[in-house]
Amino acid sequence: MEPCAECGAPMEPRSCDELFQTLLALDHARQAPWGPLHGVSVACFLLQHPSRLPADDGAMAWALLHAYLEGGLDDVNQLVGRARRGNSHRAQGRPAPAVRGAALPHRDAPHSRFSVTIHDVAVDGSFPSSEFTEGVRAWAAATVDAWK
Template identity: 45%
Template sequence: MSETSAPARRDRPAPRPLPHRLPAEPNSGILAGGGFVSPAPNRPRQNARQGAPPPAHEIRSPVVSGVRHTAPMVTCPECGTTSEVPCATLFNRLLALDHSRAEPWGPLHGVAVACYRLQHGSQLPEGSDVLLGLLRVFVDEGAAAAHRFAEGRRRANSHRNRGAARPAYAPTTVSPNGFRVTLADVAADGTFPASGYERRVRDWADATITAWDAVR
């Protein structure tokens, strides 16, 4: 009986070397060799002092969509405007600009004071004809003519009433309410910006004249 020889053993080919891959970019999800892995989720940075990130319920978003926190609105009982800043506060801001004598606020100081007093009866001296006259000159002839009018009235009063007491301020019973343009409109963003200021004051004066003409 002949011995059967075992089949020759075939050696398997050596495995091919895998391509060299660089480590993944942090949180990129892409390997340098072209592979893809799920990116690691962003985690809040740990506070070195606390040693751990804050709990999830304590993390607050800095922006809440659709929500805007504003100051409560205030309605002036005299001129009728509604704004976040009371009229008295706005007027004090305007006076500070006026007294700086800078353009464009300084030259319109008299007109602005006249508008404010005519729209706020508690600030109006008895008799409104002079203030309305100043506004009419300003609207019809401009700032230079209004300045000449105011200077003429000032000189006349200083010669005629030298040493006399200043007129008392008292609420008037005929002061209109609900003006088309008010101090809040002139203030715009609350700072009385220089751009367009004279135009806004002219609109303020015109609205004041119209309201007063309706009740006289």
């Protein structure tokens, strides 16, 4: 079987999509270590599968990864909080908060294969808690490095 056309991960025994659905189920349980890293995990997945990037071309995902790598979850939570306040009906008419982080590379920019993918973080497909935080940090770093 061919590897994933976007991230290069093996498609067996489970595809990127299947692994992502498993990860989302863990994230939405809101239990550590998965729940607190939900935004970072989704950002990694989207930037490694650019055909799925939202209308902002991944600007928020890119900013989240930079915030995480530079300041950890505290910086991610501050960024998400500013974005939520900017999306509030109370903020109508005011400019949206600036998204922090390095300039987003062009969506179609050539990039290398990723040295860490969802397949690596999943380990055996279960995203084991003992390895998850370290795996997500490596996933985030590999994602940013590949898009430089």
